[in-house]
Amino acid sequence: MPRFRYSSLVPSLVIQTSFLGDTILTTPLLATLAARGPVDAVVTPLGATILRGNPAVRELVVFDKRGADAGLRGVRRMASRLRAGGYTTAYMAQGSLRSAVLARAAHIARRVGFDTSAGRSLYTERVHYHREQHHAERLWRLAAGDDAPSPDADAIRPRLYPGADERAQVDALLAGFTGGPLVGLAPGSIWGTKRWPHFASLVAAIDGVRFAIIGSTEDSTVAETVASVAADRVLDVTGRLSLLASAELISRCAVLVANDSAPTHLASGVGTPTITLFGPTVPEFGFGPLAPRSETLGVDALPCRPCHPHGPRECPMGHFSCMRSLEASRVAARVRNLLA
Numbered sequence: 270m271p272r273f274r275y276s277s278l279v280p281s282l283v284i285q286t287s288f289l290g291d292t293i294l295t296t297p298l299l300a301t302l303a304a305r306g307p308v309d310a311v312v313t314p315l316g317a318t319i320l321r322g323n324p325a326v327r328e329l330v331v332f333d334k335r336g337a338d339a340g341l342r343g344v345r346r347m348a349s350r351l352r353a354g355g356y357t358t359a360y361m362a363q364g365s366l367r368s369a370v371l372a373r374a375a376h377i378a379r380r381v382g383f384d385t386s387a388g389r390s391l392y393t394e395r396v397h398y399h400r401e402q403h404h405a406e407r408l409w410r411l412a413a414g415d416d417a418p419s420p421d422a423d424a425i426r427p428r429l430y431p432g433a434d435e436r437a438q439v440d441a442l443l444a445g446f447t448g449g450p451l452v453g454l455a456p457g458s459i460w461g462t463k464r465w466p467h468f469a470s471l472v473a474a475i476d477g478v479r480f481a482i483i484g485s486t487e488d489s490t491v492a493e494t495v496a497s498v499a500a501d502r503v504l505d506v507t508g509r510l511s512l513l514a515s516a517e518l519i520s521r522c523a524v525l526v527a528n529d530s531a532p533t534h535l536a537s538g539v540g541t542p543t544i545t546l547f548g549p550t551v552p553e554f555g556f557g558p559l560a561p562r563s564e565t566l567g568v569d570a571l572p573c574r575p576c577h578p579h580g581p582r583e584c585p586m587g588h589f590s591c592m593r594s595l596e597a598s599r600v601a602a603r604v605r606n607l608l609a
């Protein structure tokens with residue numbers, strides 16, 4: 270685990286209260302800033318759980334914007350807390366107007382964010398949002414600047430830090446579960462059309478490996494269906510692990526197969542080769558896997574694709590071919606190739 274030697278003792282602040290994947294992709298920015306001075310991060314309660322143990326972060330400031338800190342009163346209370354922190358610079362990794370108002374109300378003089386963000390009129394410096402770049406690089410450029418040369422892959426690879434508790438939990442789960450390499454499956458997504466419907470067929474198509482199904486309690490129904498294909502070779506841990514423990518389990522896998530959703534970024538954070546399946550979205554949006562030897566798969570010759578920045582709740586065309594036509598045999602071939 271890296272130790273950071275500060276060249277300045279003036280703390281900077283990163284505000285990142287977006288989705289979990291975005292929070293994970295902010296870790297290269299945090300590491301870059303930590304080489305300059307202490308860094309605190311304003312994050313959601315969920316974001317705090319995934320950044321726990323990150324040596325780049327001095328303090329995690331939890332902003333429960335949809336719960337206890339909702340509304341103007343919550344912003345005022347958080348601004349008052351941040352004022353006491355003496356921050357001179359805020360990096361606006363999440364671009365809402367609320368976050369910009371928060372930084373300004375906290376009297377943070379320098380506010381750096383993207384030139385496309387909703388809160389940009391309140392920023393003092395705007396960095397170009399390069400649509401063609403990976404989001405981890407876009408975030409990294411908030412500190413590195415527009416003119417910085419392209420970073421090497423390692424500089425923008427996210428890092429997660431499961432601890433001893435997570436390792437012990439995963440050791441216990443895997444005890445006695447033997448027989449071939451371990452392949453992680455993450456069949457869930459909060460966006461309905463991002464869920465690839467052929468995970469069960471994938472299990473049936475690959476012999477001689479063990480599978481671990483990772484996800485939340487919302488993914489338990491689909492996990493049961495997948496596990497029923499080969500119960501002796503499939504370990505269903507949906508709803509049983511924290512995010513960091515899930516990252517630890519993914520770190521034990523030879524390969525992870527995931528949708529375009531948070532588990533892809535968990536795998537990037539622990540360096541597990543990942544096959545990410547894209548349906549209504551495409552890797553060019555900037556959210557593909559970053560672990561070495563990772564791959565992306567999708568149905569390329571589909572005129573309706575991509576159709577939505579996140580993935581609509583239901584396919585607007587009705588046929589859902591972007592995911593239905595991505596055959597299990599094609600994914601299985603890529604898994605076998607990575608295992609080889």
Ligand code: SF4
Nearest residue numbers: 549573576584590591
């Ligand atoms: S419109 Fe096309 S890309 Fe969008 S969900 Fe339907 S099949 Fe997929």
